[in-house]
Amino acid sequence: MVFQASLAPLSISIPIGRRRVFTPSWFMTALTLLAIVVFIGFGRWQWERGVAREATWRSFSAASGPALVLGDRPLAALAPFARIEVTGRYDGAHQFLLDNRTHDGAPGYEVLTPLELADGRRLIVNRGWVPFSGYRDRLPDIALPAGAGEVTVAGRVDALPLEGLESGRAPPDAGAHWPKVTTFPHMAELAAALGQPLEARQLLLDASMPDGYVRAWQPPGVPPLRHFSYAAQWWLFAATAAVLYGVLNLHKVER
Secondary structure, three states: OOOEEEOOOOEEEEEEOOOEEEOOEHHHHHHHHHHHHHHHHHHHHHHHHHHHHHHHHHHHHHOOOOOEEOOOOOHHHOOOOOEEEEEEEEOOOOOEEEEEEEEOOEEEEEEEEEEEEOOOOEEEEEEEEEEOOOOOOOOOOOOOOOOOOOEEEEEEEEOOOOOOOHHHOEOOOOOOOOOEEEEOOOHHHHHHHHOOOOOOOEEEEOOOOOOOOEOOOOOOOOOHHHHHHHHHHHHHHHHHHHHHHHHHOEEEOOO
């Protein structure tokens, strides 16, 4: 095989047998290599996200068995999705409606209710999903039973859901009536609206517990398989770029 560098028009010329020649330009070669590197990089990034998400989903599935009594431990010190049991009093007068939450494709809210523990700490209990009424000025009735006293509840420890873009967030309006509607808030924003400090994470109320709504809890984020499929697509793009580079630059020799 003979390798020749053509000065004009700045292309590579490699004979392939007697009847074909491979003649890519330097620009096309550099552009193709760059595309392949980028596609492989995106594929690796998606694969790593899939591996991380798979670990998260395994942790969610593994967090079962008897609930642990919280005691004086902060929620932030517990493992993700740990099942705990706490005793306290719901603050039904100061609840939040977490907007833009869906169930089986239907829009709605998740009900976030403060629970005051015996030691004075407060944590947010997510009591589940309620459907959207169709009107923004008609919020669902999430009132707790009158005269509700001390309750013992169990559930999973979890972070508040996050939005990828800050523009999608809407902290609770300080001037709005209770319950306050909010979208992807930070816990500090809920604490500011409540006027009381809150534990760093929420409690996803078990489906067997009373005073709740729809609680079909799922691991956070998209399934790991979707990230793996995205990775395969990016790597397929890399392979396609390489094949096109070869096919488009292979020419017959004029005799």
